[in-house]
Amino acid sequence: MKKFLIIANWKLNGNLKFINKNINLIKKNINNSLSFCNLSIAPPYIYINYINNFLKNTSISLTAQDVDIHIKGSFTGETSIKMLKDVGVKYIIIGHSERRLFHNENNNLISKKFILIKNNGLIPILCLGETKEQKAQNQTEQVCIQQINNIIKNSNINIFNKTIIAYEPVWAIGSGKSADIDKIQKIILFIKKYISSLNNKVAKNIYFLYGGSVNYSNIETFFKTNIINGFLIGKASLEIQNFISLVKKSDKLISLLNRS
Known part of the structure; x- marks a missing residue:
């Protein structure tokens, strides 16, 4: 069974005081205490190595918020x-x-980054999603497939093996309103079936995350379906005590689902 993956994307937030206090809180309350979830932190670049020293010999991993296409x-x-x-x-x-x-990043640049990450042994988290306007025009599926096809065109379907796709409807990010669970399931299933039609084995090895106004109060909704393998969390990951509760609640909910 795939472990549920929770990524905390801190974006352009935090300072040394915030990190010193909250990384220790996360370590104290989460490290090695989860049975069904994995946790990763995506801090601003300047603090990555600093946080890495905190997280050595823990179960918590590090995520970068972006990468350049050049090596040096x-x-x-x-x-x-x-x-x-x-x-x-x-x-x-x-x-x-x-x-x-x-x-102004376009699909071609993102494709280069995806392939670069895979070729260097790290794991890309590819964000897909539609704007409010695209949603209104029923273009969600088309938008997502275009982003996937651009990567396949520049490599092949095998490049998606053991990677992560995060469905993040743009209109939901930071709005406080997440997409309807039926809509989320429909889109992720559509993406999964599309990739399965190209290579079923690859599709089975992809993690599908959801991101877009996920918080402690609404996470139970997302466990009504087993199509989601994790969360990409922005704003709610900055409220550390609530975020810790969210992670623990997720682990508990998965435990209850496994028993039923």
């Missing part, structure tokens, strides 16, 4: 895959709607 050279302000690997990163988020919107 005159690329001011960028961070390479080799550097992230050097400081203990396991997962890398790519294609997040905020990167697409604020940094």
Whole structure:
């Protein structure tokens, strides 16, 4: 059985005081206490190595919020895959709607990042999702498949083996309103069936996460279906005590599902 994966995406938030206090709280309350969940933290770049020193010899892993397509050279302000690997990163988020919107990242660039991550032995978390306008025009499935096909075109379907796809409807991120569970299940099943039609074995080895206003109060809804393998959590991961409760509650809910 796949362990449920919870990624805390801190985005552009936090400082040394926040980290010193809250990483210790997370370690104290979560490290080695989960039976059915894995936890990973995605801090701002400047704190990755600092947090790595806290997380050594724990069950908690590190996620990077992005990566550059270059390995080294005159690329001011960028961070390479080799550097992230050097400081203990396991997962890398790519294609997040905020990167697409604020940094003009397109499918071709995201495809290069995906392939680079895989070729260097780390695990990409590919964010897919529709805007409010695309949703209104019933383009959700088309948008998601275009993003997947661009990667396949530049490599092949096997590149998706043992990777992560996070369905994040853009209109739900930070809105406080998550997508309807039936809608989430429909889209993730559609993506999974599409990949299965190309390679069933690869499809079985993909983790499917959901992201978009997930919080302690609404997580029970997501366990009504077994199609979701984890959460990509933004805002709610900054409220550390509540986030710890969310992670523990998730572990408990999965335990109850396994007994039924």
